[in-house]
Amino acid sequence: MEITLDRFSFHYAPSQQDVVSGITMGIPKGSCCAVLGPTGAGKTTLLLAISGALAAHYSSGVGEGEIAIGPKVFRPMPDKILFPEVGLALQESHLMISGLHETVRGEVGFSLENIGTDTKVKEEKIVLAMENVGILHLAERNPFMLSGGELQRVVLAALLAVQPAVLLLDEPSNSLDAEATAMLVRILRGLHKNTTVVFSDHQLDLAILVADRFLVLQDGEMVFFGEKKPFLKNLEQFKGFLPVDQWSKVIPQLSRKHAPHIRLLSRLLEIR
Amino acid sequence: MSISAKGVDFSYQTGSPVLQDFTMDLRRGECILMVGRNGAGKSTFLKLLNGILKPTKGEIYINGRNTATTPTSELAGHVAVTFQNPGDQIFSPTVRKEILFGPRNLRRENAEELTDRALTLLGLVSKASRHPYDLLPAERKLLTIASAVAMDTPLLAFDEPTGGLSQYEREIISNGLRQLKTDGRSFFIVTHDLDFFLPLATQVLVLSSGRVAYSAPAAELVRNAHLLRKYGVTLPLTTRLLRLLEIDSKS
Numbered sequence: 288m289e290i291t292l293d294r295f296s297f298h299y300a301p302s303q304q305d306v307v308s309g310i311t312m313g314i315p316k317g318s319c320c321a322v323l324g325p326t327g328a329g330k331t332t333l334l335l336a337i338s339g340a341l342a343a344h345y346s347s348g349v350g351e352g353e354i355a356i357g358p359k360v361f362r363p364m365p366d367k368i369l370f371p372e373v374g375l376a377l378q379e380s381h382l383m384i385s386g387l388h389e390t391v392r393g394e395v396g397f398s399l400e401n402i403g404t405d406t407k408v409k410e411e412k413i414v415l416a417m418e419n420v421g422i423l424h425l426a427e428r429n430p431f432m433l434s435g436g437e438l439q440r441v442v443l444a445a446l447l448a449v450q451p452a453v454l455l456l457d458e459p460s461n462s463l464d465a466e467a468t469a470m471l472v473r474i475l476r477g478l479h480k481n482t483t484v485v486f487s488d489h490q491l492d493l494a495i496l497v498a499d500r501f502l503v504l505q506d507g508e509m510v511f512f513g514e515k516k517p518f519l520k521n522l523e524q525f526k527g528f529l530p531v532d533q534w535s536k537v538i539p540q541l542s543r544k545h546a547p548h549i550r551l552l553s554r555l556l557e558i559r
Numbered sequence: 560m561s562i563s564a565k566g567v568d569f570s571y572q573t574g575s576p577v578l579q580d581f582t583m584d585l586r587r588g589e590c591i592l593m594v595g596r597n598g599a600g601k602s603t604f605l606k607l608l609n610g611i612l613k614p615t616k617g618e619i620y621i622n623g624r625n626t627a628t629t630p631t632s633e634l635a636g637h638v639a640v641t642f643q644n645p646g647d648q649i650f651s652p653t654v655r656k657e658i659l660f661g662p663r664n665l666r667r668e669n670a671e672e673l674t675d676r677a678l679t680l681l682g683l684v685s686k687a688s689r690h691p692y693d694l695l696p697a698e699r700k701l702l703t704i705a706s707a708v709a710m711d712t713p714l715l716a717f718d719e720p721t722g723g724l725s726q727y728e729r730e731i732i733s734n735g736l737r738q739l740k741t742d743g744r745s746f747f748i749v750t751h752d753l754d755f756f757l758p759l760a761t762q763v764l765v766l767s768s769g770r771v772a773y774s775a776p777a778a779e780l781v782r783n784a785h786l787l788r789k790y791g792v793t794l795p796l797t798t799r800l801l802r803l804l805e806i807d808s809k810s
């Protein structure tokens with residue numbers, strides 16, 4: 288589903304300043320948008336607003352503008368959680384665990400239970416989702432006995448199992464090891480076209496590998512919104528509040544060199 | 560020796576062993592990174608360091624004190640540990656009180672001064688009177704590190720200290736650690752963020768299935784990066800790309 292924000296602003300209490308201010312952007316259906324910016328820029332607030340959790344949980348908050356998800360237009364934002372059409376993974380994975388199931392298998396299946404999935408189909412979907420994020424070996428473990436990175440994968444599996452049309456991920460690569468990060472890249476690339484993904488990150492690696500739209504926020508304001516090529520071209524402009532140093536060295540070289548493998552790599556990263 | 564672990568086994572009550580025959584030493588002034596897959600046992604080892612968990616076999620000594628027989632209150636004066644999730648360790652009503660709790664409990668005479676220094680070092684002075692839960696997650700992470708630093712222990716052990724931090728907080732931590740290093744502190748850091756920590760590290764331990772699968776000086780790790788893939792450890796993407804481009808320009 289397409290996501291459109293029109294002059295969307297929000298502050299958490301009447302007397303406070305806007306946490307996000309005047310955001311206008313359109314993410315086409317099947318796109319993957321990275322929301323980047325320093326701490327406090329408004330990344331999490333924006334994801335919560337789109338998911339419906341912001342209006343549902345922060346009743347003293349004040350919003351303006353509108354958010355449209357597919358054909359539905361919400362003014363100023365969805366007032367209830369839009370699960371299962373929209374799936375949200377919070378930054379703090381342990382807050383996402385229901386505690387109602389003693390196994391990872393049960394926890395992953397809980398999201399499907401909530402939408403009344405048929406038992407046989409449910410079992411298949413659970414296994415597929417666990418396989419997708421590489422946690423089949425953890426199926427019978429207690430979610431509360433897992434490491435931070437493992438728990439993050441359980442949350443992702445539970446979300447993927449319900450196949451939401453919009454997937455919102457708040458810093459999904461935070462505690463992941465190299466293999467799990469590579470898996471996340473594969474999953475997000477594989478979702479393209481069917482699912483609209485919006486994810487926040489402090490780092491650039493995941494964004495450059497999977498995103499085709501980039502939203503850069505600073506103090507709640509939109510500093511940049513656009514496609515990959517203009518984003519990479521303007522990378523230096525974000526110095527100081529995004530970790531651009533290493534990529535600023537890599538990109539010009541990737542764009543200029545003509546050795547076949549470098550050209551291939553540049554094409555894969557869509558840098559040229 | 561700040562840390563000496565000899566033949567350590569550990570399992571939680573139910574389940575398979577988390578650490579097996581784990582052996583390592585950390586000398587004063589060193590900074591050791593522990594890397595490895597999710598669930599390799601990294602965070603468990605940190606809980607063994609400050610005595611929250613005890614080895615099922617083998618021994619760990621912190622500044623010569625056996626963690627199995629030394630009270631955790633005494634170990635806390637030698638090693639300060641932060642957890643991956645700040646919510647697991649924050650309980651005071653203000654940022655300042657949270658930081659003060661450690662040094663005051665350890666009866667440090669200059670507890671107030673240590674608290675002020677930690678607030679400054681981690682860029683939290685303007686947040687001192689705020690409730691910790693009014694802070695953003697990244698700021699709460701800085702708070703847990705400030706609380707550990709204020710305990711004024713010779714050894715600091717952090718669990719993914721840069722997880723979820725933006726460029727701004729990463730720079731605060733980088734400057735803070737460099738300053739603490741010149742003060743002679745030792746560090747044991749569990750991380751996936753090699754990009755950030757390799758320049759600070761003296762040695763890297765790769766943990767795989769509860770054992771030290773590979774251990775080398777930090778500089779050597781970069782040269783032998785290809786060996787580490789089987790343990791789920793890779794160098795940062797940009798580091799790998801730059802190496803590839805450099806090789807290409809030489810050839």
